[in-house]
Amino acid sequence: MKFTSIRPAPPVFTLLILFFLFSGQVLPKPGASDSREPHLADTARCLPEPNRAVVASPNPIPWGYDLWLNFEPLDDARLKDAYREAITGMYMEPVGATGQIVYRELTEGLGSMLERPLESLPAPAGMKSAEAGLLLVATWDRLPRFIREIMDRPEIPAEGFLIRQVRAGEKKHLVLTSADDAGLLYGAYRLLRLVQTHQPLDGIDLLDAPKTKLRMLNHWDNLDRTVERGYAGFSIFNWHTLPELRDPRYADYARANASVGINATAVTNVNSNALVLTAPYIRKAKALADIFRPYGIRLYLTARFSAPMEIGGLETADPLDPRVIAWWAAKAGELYAEIPDFGGFLVKANSEGQPGPQNYGRSHREGANMLADALAPYGGNVIWRAFVYSEEDPDDRAKQAYTEFAPEDGKFRENVLLQVKNGPIDFQPREPVHPLFGAMPETPMLAEFQITKEYLGFATHLVYLPRLFEEVLQTDTYREGPGSTVARVVDGSLHDKPLSGMAGVANIGTDINWTGHPFGQADWYGFGRLAWDPNLDSGDIAEEWIRATFGNNPVVVSRVQALMMRSREAVVNYMTPLGLHHIFDSSHHYGPGPWVDEHSRPEWNPVYYHQADSLGIGFDRTSTGSNAVAQYAPELAERYGDPATCPEEFLLWFHHLPWDYKLRDGHTLWEGLGLKYQEGIDTVSGMLSDWQGLKGLLPDAAYRDVEMRLGIQLQEARWWKDACMLYFQTFSGREFPEGMEPPAHPLNYYKNLKFPYAPGIRPQWD
C-alpha cells in the first residue's frame, strides 16, 4: 500500500550496494566453531554472507502472499497495445457470488495488467453497435442473443469453458462462456493467465475442461493449528476464532485453489480428532464452507472411526452395530443441515494406530460402506485411504495395501473412493508406482501425492515436485495392455470411471508466502494443474508458473525452468540413489538415519529398507524375496524382477545386490552409490550458482530467500552423502570412489545429530 513499494527498483539496489560497502564491520565472522556439541550447524560452511536480513525490508511489503496471481502491469508495450485492442471493454452481468468474483477478477486483473480500467458495458441492447474488442462473459444461456446467433452452440462439459474470438460483422469480440458458474470462474483465471504469460488472443478458440471430477487438497492440520508434516509455519485455519472471525486468508486460499482448478479440500488431519464432528466445530466448518463455496470448492472433513464412542456416548464403533449406523446417519444429517454441499469424509482407518473397522473384526469394506450409506442420501463421498499396514503381518510393507484391497474390488459402494499413495511405501523421493493403480477396475480411485516435503528436505530444499508427479502419472501399469498409464487411472478413462481424481497433501501454512520455500508455490500450482489434466507436461507447467510469478523475462524463464526441472533428480541422488528408500532419521524424517534400528516394528527402522550387509545392499522383492514384484502386471513384474532389465533407478528397491555388482556404466554398485550422491551435490551447487546468476532480475526478497535456502540445501546434500556413505562403508569395507568428496566428519558425528524441535511433529514444551 506504500508509495515506496511501487518506486522503481534501481534506487533500492543502489542502497543495497552502498550498504554492503559500508557494513563490513557488522558482518559476523564466519570462523570455525569451537563447540563440542555435535550439530548440523557445525557443518554450516557453504552459506552466503549472513547479514542480509539486516537490510531485508527497507520497506516491508512481504513477498509472495499473492502467489501466481500477481497481476503486474505488462512491461511489453507492443503486447499491451495488442491486448488493449483485443479487449476494449467488458459485458458481464455479475450473477451470484461466483459471478461477482469473476467480474472482480477480470476487472481488476485485466485493469492492472493492461494499466487501463476495464470499461464495463451495461445492457445487451447497445451491444450490436458496440466498439470492437468487446469481452463477453456469461454462461452460454446468458450470452446476448446476437452472439449466440453467430456461434454454433459449443459442447462445453461441466466445469469447462470456452474462450473464443468471434467476428461480428467487421468487429472481433472475445467470448468467455461455459455451461456452469465453475466453468466461468476457471475460464476467467485462464484468460488472466493467458495475458499474464503473454499468450496471443487473436483468433483464439480454446475449449478446456478438467479431466477429473475430484481435485483435492488434504490438510494434515490439527485443531490446535499444529500441522503434521507442515514446514510452512502453522495451520491457516484458526478454529478457536471461527466461525465469527473470518480471516481474509480463507478467501485468498480458496481463490488460489480455484485459479488452478482445485475443487475440494479436507481441512483436518487424517490422524483425526472426533471433536471436529461436534456441533460447535460443524458451525466453524460451515463458516469455511460458506467462504469456499463461491470459489467452487467443496469442504471435506476427516472422520475418526471411533467418533461414536468419543463424542456420541456409545460404547462401540462397530460398523455393523445398528446404533453406530444410526449415529453416523444422524451426524450426516446434522452436517448437511449446516453445509448443504458438504463433500464427505476422508478416513484413515486401522493404519498407524488409528481406530477402524478391524478393531471389531470387520473389514475396511464394511467400514467404508457403512459411512457411505450415511452420506449417500445427500450426495456425499467417503474417501478411504489405502495407506494401511498390519500391526502383526511380518510381510513386506510394500505389499500390504494391495493384499488388503485388491480382492475387495467391486464390493464398495458407488460413493466410496479409494485413495492410493503414488508409491507402495511412503512419499519417497522416488518409488515405483503403487501396484493398486489399474488393479481395481470397479473401484473409484484417487491418487494421493504429497505436496509438503516430508521426505524431500522440508521447506528448505528446492525440489520441483510436478516432475515427480509426472513420472508417476506417465508410468504404464500395463493393466489393460500398453498405454495403461496412471494418468488414465486418475482421469478414469482406463476403466470408464465417472468418479476419480487426485489428492495432494498440502504444503500450505501461516508463512506469509504460504509455502515457506518460494518454490513450494510451484508445487501447489503444479499439483492443481496436473489434477486438472494429468497429461500436462511438468516443464510447461513450470514455465507457466515462472511467468505468472516472476514475469516473462526470457532469461529468467529459461534458467529458472532448467533449474526446477533438474531439482527432482538431484534430491533422489543426494538422498536415496539407485532405489534406496526410507533411510530417513526417525519421527521427524529430517536428514539421514540409515543406521536407525531400535524401533519395535521392523518396518519402522531404516535398516529394514536398505538391508545392507557385508555382501551387499538392497531389498529383495523378487520371487527369492518378498515377491512384491508379482503384484504388478506381468510386463512390469518381469522388467523389475530381473536386475538386468530393472531400471537402475529402482535397482535397490527390488534387488539385494553385491557391493561389486557392475552397473551399466561399468562402475561397481559401491562406486556408483558414492558417485550418485556426489552427482546430487554437484547439481545443487550448480542450481545455487545459476540462481546467483539471476540476481537483479528477480524480486529482491524472493531472490535472497531462495539463495539462503539453496545454501542450506547444498549443506544438507553433503550431510546426506557423508552420513550415508560413511555408514554403508561399515558394511562394504571399501574405499570411497574417486570423484566423491571425502566426508567432513566421522560417522559418529552424524549419528549424534539431534533435532528435538524439527517441525512437523508433535510440539513438546519444556
Add this chain to the structure above:
Amino acid sequence: MKFTSIRPAPPVFTLLILFFLFSGQVLPKPGASDSREPHLADTARCLPEPNRAVVASPNPIPWGYDLWLNFEPLDDARLKDAYREAITGMYMEPVGATGQIVYRELTEGLGSMLERPLESLPAPAGMKSAEAGLLLVATWDRLPRFIREIMDRPEIPAEGFLIRQVRAGEKKHLVLTSADDAGLLYGAYRLLRLVQTHQPLDGIDLLDAPKTKLRMLNHWDNLDRTVERGYAGFSIFNWHTLPELRDPRYADYARANASVGINATAVTNVNSNALVLTAPYIRKAKALADIFRPYGIRLYLTARFSAPMEIGGLETADPLDPRVIAWWAAKAGELYAEIPDFGGFLVKANSEGQPGPQNYGRSHREGANMLADALAPYGGNVIWRAFVYSEEDPDDRAKQAYTEFAPEDGKFRENVLLQVKNGPIDFQPREPVHPLFGAMPETPMLAEFQITKEYLGFATHLVYLPRLFEEVLQTDTYREGPGSTVARVVDGSLHDKPLSGMAGVANIGTDINWTGHPFGQADWYGFGRLAWDPNLDSGDIAEEWIRATFGNNPVVVSRVQALMMRSREAVVNYMTPLGLHHIFDSSHHYGPGPWVDEHSRPEWNPVYYHQADSLGIGFDRTSTGSNAVAQYAPELAERYGDPATCPEEFLLWFHHLPWDYKLRDGHTLWEGLGLKYQEGIDTVSGMLSDWQGLKGLLPDAAYRDVEMRLGIQLQEARWWKDACMLYFQTFSGREFPEGMEPPAHPLNYYKNLKFPYAPGIRPQWD
C-alpha cells in the same frame, strides 16, 4: 507490489456494494442452533453478517505488516509543500550499519511521505553555499564545522537526540544530531513520525532522550515455536532454520522496536529450555543478535537454573557448588565469544515448578548473585523475576513476593535487576500496584507488564493497554512521601538508580499484522513509548499511533482515540468489576470460571480469590484478613484498609463485604456488581457502533477485521456477565438488579463450556 494495490479505493467500494446487492443467496442463515453440545458458539447472536471474508481480498495485499511505519504520501498539499520547503535535501555520511539504516529510513520515509526523492548532498565542502532547507544528520562530532559553529554544543544524553532548525545566514536548515548511533536512529524515527503525524518543523528545537536504561520485550516463545499466552499465531523465531535462514521478519521486528525506543529483547520463554544455551542454539541466537544490533537492540536469553545438570552433565545446580559456578562462568564466556553485546539472563526460578536455588536450600539472592558474577566480566545483567509464590506457604499469594524479596534489598549484585509484575497477583484487568515498587531503594528494578492479553480477552478484545500501564505508572507509592509514583521507580529517579526500566511480555506472533488484533499494535507501540518515558500521557500516545497507522483524518483520530481510551475500563467492568480478580477459567484463562475449585493448590482456584459466600464476597486483605495492606506505605495501607476510603475499583480486592453493602451511588454491592457488568457490555456495544460509523474512512481490511473482533468482544462481554452473575447469585440469593439484561442461558450451560484448543497453552495432538 501490484498496480491494483495503489488504485484509488472508490472502485473497490463500488464493487463491494455491488457484491452485497448480488450475494444475498450465499449468506448463511443465522437461525438458532438445534445442537445440544453447549458451546460459546451457541451464543453467537450479535455478529456482523458473516460472508464478508468472501470479498476480503479483491487483491490480496495483507493489511498491517508495516505497522505504524506506513509512510503513506501526505494527503494535505499545503502541509506537504511546507515540509518540502523545510527539507529540500539531506547531508549524511552513512556510517556503519546503524548509519545505513538511518540513511535508508530517512531517504525512503521522507521520499515516500513528501512524494519527492530526497536529494542527498555529497561532501560538506559545498555545504555553506547549499540550498536552504538542508537536513543535516550526524552525531555531533561528525556534523560539518560550519553548523557546529552556529550551534552551541548541546548536552545530549546517551541514546538521546536533538532535532533543531538552525539559521545559517539567510537560510534555515534542519539538524538531527546525537551523542551516539542509537540516538541518531531514535531521532530519525522521531523526525519521520513528526511528519507522519503532521507536526510543524518550523523553529523546532526538540531534545529528547529515554528516561530509562532498559526498555525490554519478553517473549514467552518456546523453541518449537509455540507461544505461551500467545494469541497472534506462533513464534516469529524459527529456531529450526536459524542461523542460515534469516527471515526478513527478524529485521522488520527489530526495526519496529527501534522505532519506539525498545532496546532489549529476551526471545525465549521464562519457563525455559536449557537447550537454548547449547552451542548450536547460541549460534542461532547469534544470528538474531547480529540482525538486532544495528537497531540498538541487545539480545537476552532465559536461563534455566538446572541447565548445568541438563546440558552440563553435572549432578547438581547448587549455586554455591564450585563446579556449578565454573560451568556458568564458562557458559558466559561461550556466549560472549559469539555475542559480544549479549544482554544477559532473564530468570524465572522457584516459581510455578521452575527449578531454582531453593531446590538446594539457597536463597533467590544466592542464585541471582552467582549468575551475576558469571556475567559481570562482560557487562551482562541478570534479570530475576519476583513473580514467586511458595509451593507450601498457605499465606495470601498477593503477599509472597514482597515477603520474599523486600528483606533482601541491598544484598544483590549491581548487575542484578529485580523484575516485578505491575500488580501482586498476575496481570489482571485491574490490580493495585505491586507493594515492592519503591520498597527496595538499593535494588535495580524493572516493572513487568503484559502486552499479550492473557487475562484481557486474548487477541479478540479491543483493550487499549497503555491506559492500564499509565494507571500503574502514575500510582503514588508514598515510599518517599507524596509523589513517589511507580513512574519514578521505573525511571530510577525515586532512589537515583542508574539501572532501571520496563519489561513487556510481547503480543507478537506470526499473524501477518504481528499482533492478531489490529489494535494490539497500539499496545506494542504504547509500551515502547512509556518505557522510553513513563510519564507520557496514554491519550497522546493513542493519538500518535492512530495518526501513524490510520492517517490524520480528524474524525478518525478523535473517534478512534475516544474508543481506545474507554476500552480498558470496559473490560474491567465486564470481567472483574469492583476489585474482583483471577476468576478466569483455568489453564487457558479464556472466559469466566468463578466456580472452579478443583485444583490442588488453593491459589490455583478462582474461588480462593472471590471468597463468595451467603454473607458476601471479596478477599479480606485487611488486618482482620491476610493483612496484605500492611505491605504498602502507611498512606496507602490506611486508604485501602478501610472500605469507606478504599477506591471502589479495589473494594473486593481488599475487603470481604456483605451483599447489601451500600456503594457510594446508593446501590447495594449485589446491584452494583450486576450494573457494572452491564456497563461494560454497554460500553463495548457503543465501541462497535462507533467503529461502524467510521466505515469508509479506514483501510477496508482493517475495518472489517476490527468489526468482527468487536462483535466477538460484545458477545464475550455478555458471556462474562451471564456466567458470573448467575454463579454469584447462587450465594447472594437475590434477584438481578433492574437494568441488567437477563442471562441468555442457565448457569450449567456456562459451566459446561469447554475450549480444549484455546490458544496459548500446551498444544495437544489427538
